[in-house]
Amino acid sequence: xxxxxxxxxxxxxxxxxxxxxxxxxxxxxxxxxxxxxxxxxxxxxxxxxxxxxxxxxxxxxxxxxxxxxxxxxxxxxxxxxxxxxxxxxxxxxxxxxxxxxxxxxxxxxxxxxxxxxxxxxxxxxxxxxxxxxxxxxxxxxxxxxxxxxxxxxxxxxxxxxxxxxxxxxxxxxxxxxxxxxxxxxxxxxxxxxxxxxxxxxx
Amino acid sequence: xxxxxxxxxxxxxxxxxxxxxxxxxxxxxxxxxxxxxxxxxxxxxxxxxxxxxxxxxxxxxxxxxxxxxxxxxxxxxxxxxxxxxxxxxxxxxxxxxxxxxxxxxxxxxxxxxxxxxxxxxxxxxxxxxxxxxxxxxxxxxxxxxxxxxxxxxxxxxxxxxxxxxxxxxxxxxxxxxxxxxxxxxxxxxxxxxxxxxxxxxxxxxxxxxxxxxxxxxxxxxxxxxxxxxxxxxxxxxxxxxxxxxxxxxxxxxxxxxxxxxxxxxxxxxxxxxxxxxxxxxxxxxxxxxxxxxxxxxxxxxxxxxxxxxxxxxxxxxxxxxxxxxxxxxxxxxxxxxxxxxxxxxxxxxxxxxxxxxxxxxxxxxxxxxxxxxxxxxxxxxxxxxxxxxxxxxxxxxxxxxxxxxxxxxxxxxxxxxxxxxxxxxxxxxxxx
Ligand code: HEM
Ligand code: FES
Numbered sequence: 001x002x003x004x005x006x007x008x009x010x011x012x013x014x015x016x017x018x019x020x021x022x023x024x025x026x027x028x029x030x031x032x033x034x035x036x037x038x039x040x041x042x043x044x045x046x047x048x049x050x051x052x053x054x055x056x057x058x059x060x061x062x063x064x065x066x067x068x069x070x071x072x073x074x075x076x077x078x079x080x081x082x083x084x085x086x087x088x089x090x091x092x093x094x095x096x097x098x099x100x101x102x103x104x105x106x107x108x109x110x111x112x113x114x115x116x117x118x119x120x121x122x123x124x125x126x127x128x129x130x131x132x133x134x135x136x137x138x139x140x141x142x143x144x145x146x147x148x149x150x151x152x153x154x155x156x157x158x159x160x161x162x163x164x165x166x167x168x169x170x171x172x173x174x175x176x177x178x179x180x181x182x183x184x185x186x187x188x189x190x191x192x193x194x195x196x197x198x199x200x201x202x
Numbered sequence: 203x204x205x206x207x208x209x210x211x212x213x214x215x216x217x218x219x220x221x222x223x224x225x226x227x228x229x230x231x232x233x234x235x236x237x238x239x240x241x242x243x244x245x246x247x248x249x250x251x252x253x254x255x256x257x258x259x260x261x262x263x264x265x266x267x268x269x270x271x272x273x274x275x276x277x278x279x280x281x282x283x284x285x286x287x288x289x290x291x292x293x294x295x296x297x298x299x300x301x302x303x304x305x306x307x308x309x310x311x312x313x314x315x316x317x318x319x320x321x322x323x324x325x326x327x328x329x330x331x332x333x334x335x336x337x338x339x340x341x342x343x344x345x346x347x348x349x350x351x352x353x354x355x356x357x358x359x360x361x362x363x364x365x366x367x368x369x370x371x372x373x374x375x376x377x378x379x380x381x382x383x384x385x386x387x388x389x390x391x392x393x394x395x396x397x398x399x400x401x402x403x404x405x406x407x408x409x410x411x412x413x414x415x416x417x418x419x420x421x422x423x424x425x426x427x428x429x430x431x432x433x434x435x436x437x438x439x440x441x442x443x444x445x446x447x448x449x450x451x452x453x454x455x456x457x458x459x460x461x462x463x464x465x466x467x468x469x470x471x472x473x474x475x476x477x478x479x480x481x482x483x484x485x486x487x488x489x490x491x492x493x494x495x496x497x498x499x500x501x502x503x504x505x506x507x508x509x510x511x512x513x514x515x516x517x518x519x520x521x522x523x524x525x526x527x528x529x530x531x532x533x534x535x536x537x538x539x540x541x542x543x544x545x546x547x548x549x550x551x552x553x554x555x556x557x558x559x560x561x562x563x564x565x566x567x568x569x570x571x572x573x574x575x576x577x578x579x580x581x582x583x584x585x586x587x588x589x590x591x592x593x594x595x596x597x598x599x600x601x602x603x604x605x606x607x608x609x610x611x612x613x614x615x616x617x618x619x620x621x622x623x624x625x626x627x628x629x630x631x632x633x634x
Contacts, residue, residue, distance in 0.1 A: 038380075041394065047384045067481045072386045074481050143481075144386075147506060148365035150358060150483040165485050166362060167501055168562055183506050 052202035054194070057138070065154050067143055070189060070201045074143035074151050076162075077199075080173055084161070085137055088114040088174035096185075097177050103188040112185055117141075117174045122191035122199065130193050140201065141175035141186035208235045232418060237436035238443050239424035241615050245319075246422070247450030248312040254451055255305040256410065260403050262298040263347075270350065272396035274389045277352035278477040296466040302344050303469045304458050306492035309337060317523075318544055320532030321423040327524040329416040332409055334520045339406045341493065341517075346399040348490060352392065353474030358487045360387045360395070366500075369507040386480070426614050427532025428607060435611035486561070494558030495551050498580040499587070501562055512584070519591045526591050528599025531607070539602045540595070547590045550583045557583065 053070040055077055060066065065078040080088075093099050093111050100109065101116040105123065110116050119138035124130060143151045150166035157163025158179060159172040169180030176185040194200045209230040211217040220227055269288050271280040284291035313333070316322055322330035349360045364381050368374040383390030421430055430436055437443070461468070469491060473484045489497050499516050503509035519526075534541040557580035566579045608614035 041380050041383055043379055043382075043384050044390070047390065069480070072384060072388055072480075148362040148368075149386075150361065150487065151481060153483070153485070165483055166358070166487055181501075181504060181506055181509070 050202060052200050055140075055199045055201065056197060057134075057199060058197040062137070067151070075189065075201070076139070076141050076143045076154075076175070076186075078139045080137045080139055082137070084173040085114065085118075087160070088117075088172055088176075091172065091174075091176075097179075098183065098185045100185070101188070102185045104190045105188065112174075112176055114174045117176070117185070117188060119191060119193075119199065121188070122193055124193045125195075128193050128195055130196050135193075138199070139173075139175060140191055140199065141188050143186070145169055145182050146177065146184040146186065147180070147182035207231050232414070232439075233444070234438065234440040236418065236439040237421065237430070237433070238439045239422050239430055239435060239611050240437045240442075241424050241426065241611050242422065242443065242446070243425055244446075244450055245311065245315040245425075247447050248308050248315065250447035251308045251451055251454050252305070252312060253410065254454075255301060255308055256403065256406060258301050259298065259305060260407070262294050262301065263400070263403065265294050266298055267400065270396075272350070272393050274352060274392055274478070277350065277392060281351045293462070296462045299470065300458065300461045300466060302347065303490070303492065304454070304461070305340065306344070308454070309340060310492070313337065314548060316423075317547075318534050318541075319423055319425055320427050320527070320529075320534065322524045323527065323532050324524070325420040326416070326423060329413060329420075330524055331521055332413040332416055334517070336406055336409050336413060337520075338517060339402055339409065343399060343402040343406065344490065344492070346395045346402065349392065349395045350399060351474060352478045354476045354478055354482075354484050355471045355474040355487065357387060357478035357480065358483050359489060360391065362487065364391075366510050366513075369510040371507070423532065424611060425533060425535060426608060426611055427535070428611055428614070431610055432612070488559055491555065491559070494556075495554035495587075496558070498554040498558035498576075499584050501558070501577065502581045502584040516587060519588070523591060523595075527595040528597075529595075529602065529604070530599070531604040536605045536607045537598070537602060538605055540598050543590060543594050543598070546586065550586045550590070553583045554580060554587065 051071055053068060055068060057079075060077065060079040062079050063081045063084075065076060067074050067076055069075070091114070093113055096112055099112050101112045101121075103110060103116055103121055105121040106116060115121075115136070117139065119135045119140060120132070122135065145152055145164040145166065147164065147167055147169050150164050152162035152164040152169065152171055154162060157170040159170050161173040162171040162175070163169070164171070164180065164182065167181050169182035170178050171182075171186060172178050174185075175188075177183070189201045192200045207227055207230075209220075209224075209227040211220045211226070216226055219225070266284065269280060269284050269291065271277055281295070284295050286292070316330065316333070345359070345363060349356045364378055364387060367381060368378045370377060379385065381391070382388065383394060424430075471488070473487075476484075488494065496513050496516055500509045500513040503512050529537060529540065531537055534544055557576045560576040562577035562580070563575050566574045566576055569579070608617060
């Protein structure tokens with residue numbers, strides 16, 4: 001035993017080790033206690049339970065739009081007129097601010113063509129017959145502006161579809177951002193035709 | 203607190219108390235015999251006014267909480283009930299709502315005062331930073347409180363502000379969901395906002411305590427910016443400043459009461475009397491007037507993340523102001539160039555507020571012919587706002603020639619605030 005290993009000798013001692021170990025345990029313990037107090041603010045189990053919402057298509061007329069709630073977020077359901085579909089289909093994807101379809105029914109990197117945005121991408125339950133025209137003219141998107149979450153106004157803006165009053169974002173008849181501060185196209189939820197007149201979200 | 207305590211307990215009880223809890227001594231040294239520069243003007247009364255504002259908000263708030271129901275199905279109705287049915291509910295709610303605006307009015311005066319007289323400079327940097335912390339907490343409290351009545355502006359204001367955090371890369375979505383407690387602004391959100399709105403004013407009260415502690419170490423700055431040198435430069439706080447502050451508080455309360463009784467709604471938005479509807483955003487959403495300048499800065503940037511960063515930077519830059527201003531002279535009274543730039547800065551802040559209240563593509567009245575819309579207007583003013591802190595103040599310290607300063611506070615008072623005759627003033631001392 002040399003003097004170095006005593007506190008007076010200035011070397012490392014068992015007491016230093018105990019101090020460091022105790023302080024570390026206290027820090028880990030503290031962090032472990034903080035976590036529940038942070039995590040309690042995250043969505044609770046009942047909030048997380050994913051719901052589905054059924055939309056009765058029979059009540060929609062051509063050119064008509066309804067706003068519905070799906071998983072506590074507003075969504076647009078729009079039965080577009082032929083000219084609206086055509087306008088949207090004629091746009092070059094390369095000219096769009098956001099070139100991704102943002103469609104939960106497709107791959108993450110699918111391009112933002114109008115076909116990739118419409119209900120053509122919805123799943124069809126076994127045995128359900130539904131026309132391509134109806135599927136193409138139907139558009140279901142989130143109604144939360146991808147800028148800061150306002151609900152854009154229908155039938156307004158430069159592209160005749162939606163205009164967000166909050167900070168001036170213009171969306172086209174495919175729900176794609178065309179001008180303004182919003183960075184992304186309006187996202188499209190998972191969809192399934194469960195009958196010829198019912199679309200299920202979720 | 204400069205100097206030894208002058209408190210002398212006179213009765214048996216106060217002597218007994220003083221040797222156990224010297225609380226009377228603390229009050230005496232802080233608010234009675236506290237040596238205060240003898241030249242403080244009315245711009246220096248806003249600190250006392252702010253203290254009154256905080257007390258008013260806390261008292262009226264606690265009373266409102268006795269009748270308010272923090273649930274999305276009942277919140278709006280419970281607020282209507284306070285206005286219509288609760289005894290004097292209309293009065294108490296009006297005081298609380300108008301009070302928030304008056305609080306911000308006072309804090310802006312208080313901050314501009316500090317910026318003009320260089321009160322943020324050594325040795326008051328911590329005092330200044332604590333002030334900015336109070337200001338941040340005030341903004342948080344006001345935002346959370348505005349959500350509680352659950353009207354259309356409440357809901358959509360909450361939506362837009364919480365979504366700001368969604369601009370953060372990677373953690374954006376988890377953070378917003380954590381703030382909401384769900385996938386959107388909802389009941390969980392309203393509940394926690396109520397809890398936090400109740401908490402924050404007490405945090406503010408705590409920081410105000412630190413703020414005043416930090417004030418009483420170096421003592422007040424004053425309109426000349428010159429440090430106190432002798433006792434002749436000061437007056438005891440009581441009765442000189444208790445009376446001056448008291449008079450200002452009374453005038454302030456008269457204006458306050460004018461709003462409460464004759465125009466309780468002029469500072470609000472009619473849309474907030476429509477119950478929150480998550481399916482419809484009002485045609486025009488704007489924040490309360492006191493947040494408008496920051497809203498204009500947010501919109502000045504075409505990029506979502508960039509706008510959010512710049513908006514927070516507009517407040518963040520206040521924290522480092524003490525180190526951005528390189529001038530050795532505190533008060534702009536003796537800074538012939540800085541006072542002009544400061545004047546423009548105040549105008550720019552007002553202009554940003556105006557830009558924030560208008561739609562970005564509306565033309566600015568009078569400037570429409572030049573093609574200046576509120577977006578461009580806001581952008582130009584945003585550039586000036588940041589240039590003031592990041593370019594002008596750092597450079598001015600090197601290029602500006604300060605005008606002569608009086609030798610002491612006492613002398614400035616005796617000479618009717620005119621600077622000393624040439625030659626009489628000592629060379630600029632560090633941070634005077
Ligand atoms: C609830 C809010 C606040 C309260 C109650 C409060 C209270 C006070 C009081 C009582 C004083 C002393 C009297 C006076 O000089 O006016 C003071 C001084 C001061 N405050 Fe505040 N204050 C608040 C917010 C702020 C903010 C937001 C800032 C700056 C960002 C600030 C910066 C200062 C400075 C720099 C001084 C020293 C002034 C000087 O001696 O020239 N305060 N405050
Ligand atoms: S929320 Fe739609 S443009 Fe800002």
